[in-house]
Amino acid sequence: MSSDLLDALVALEKQKGISREVLTEAIEAALLTAYKRNFNQAQNVRVDLNLDKGSMKVYSRKDVVEEVEDDRLQISLEKAQEINPAYELADIVEEEVTPRDFGRIAAQTAKQVVTQRVREAERGMIYEEYVDREDDIVNGIVERLDARNLYVGLGKVEAVLPVGEQILTESYEPHDRIKVYITKVERTSRGPQVFVSRTHPGLLRRLFEMEVPEIFEGIVEIKTIAREAGDRSKISVHTNNDEVDPIGSCVGARGARVQSISNELNGEKIDIVEWSEDPVVFVGNALSPSKVLDVQVSEDARSTTVVVPDYQLSLAIGKRGQNARLAAKLTGWKIDIKSETDARELGIYPPEGAEVIVTHEISEDPYFEEETSTDTEDVTIDLYSDDEA
Known part of the structure; x- marks a missing residue:
């Protein structure tokens, strides 16, 4: 030898x-x-x-x-x-x-x-x-595509971006640079297999951590995320520092921070609301940008009845019910939206002996683009299952 x-x-x-x-x-x-x-x-x-x-x-x-x-x-x-x-x-x-x-x-x-x-x-x-980078965001280069999957080069390994994890409004070409979220790493006979996503709520969370120093440092916390990838998302934020505006920190000067994240997600619109442990306040905030007159809570059924002005009903519902649907996902509460007129006819507004305590004004954020529903009927939105943020 x-x-x-x-x-x-x-x-x-x-x-x-x-x-x-x-x-x-x-x-x-x-x-x-x-x-x-x-x-x-x-x-x-x-x-x-x-x-x-x-x-x-x-x-x-x-x-x-x-x-x-x-x-x-x-x-x-x-x-x-x-x-x-x-x-x-x-x-x-x-x-x-x-x-x-x-x-x-x-x-x-x-x-x-x-x-x-x-x-x-x-x-x-x-x-x-x-495997130590699961639930983290990485930069990759699109290498090839087949009928179902997209393959993204991460340097030492080629990751799989399944069709179900791709944003439908995006188109991908070889050599495109994209950010992806690592969802799972498996050990196989052919070597490690990395699976990534562009639709996972965790991608949105990591982008905010990268873009907003207050989130990265833990001053501002992202509590929940509701996302319909490629179209619209809502995030709730909270801080224990009275001197910090959690929403303003995420939006940035003239919307620069949230706009940068939106651009990375191919123009996905992002609503940022303040989290509260009080469901009355939180549900009212989550239905932004609509104005909310009253939120009535049923703890046993984990449901809420929300009263909005007649002219705000379509705004509260959103296009194809999206605003209300995302609000339900964000809060974890079933949301039953009623117009002020219908609520008065039913005798549920204003509540007897109670005052209206929730008034959420329309957002003045120049980034926000109003989307309303053509349906002006009352709507009930159930929270449906989705990946946890």
């Missing part, structure tokens, strides 16, 4: 982090298999690989017995004591049986084992790197 092998193993230990002892054990096991296969030997043998000396030897191992039944695996006590008088019954006698031309086979086998172990080690390191 050449000393070049020792030099190669030392280099691999430094560059790839693969222990020399691990490689040595793997090579010895492979040499043992190669010996039995190439020399049609079935006896019990041991391979001794000495990298420091650059030597490799094969030893047969035979049990010392009184009566030999298989001379490939056993040796009589008499013959064993001819080799060494100290041998006794049940001892193991080792005898070198290294074939003359075994060096060539050994070198080839060692090369194969080292190559395989290096490949496995690289896959393992890539897996460990990306």
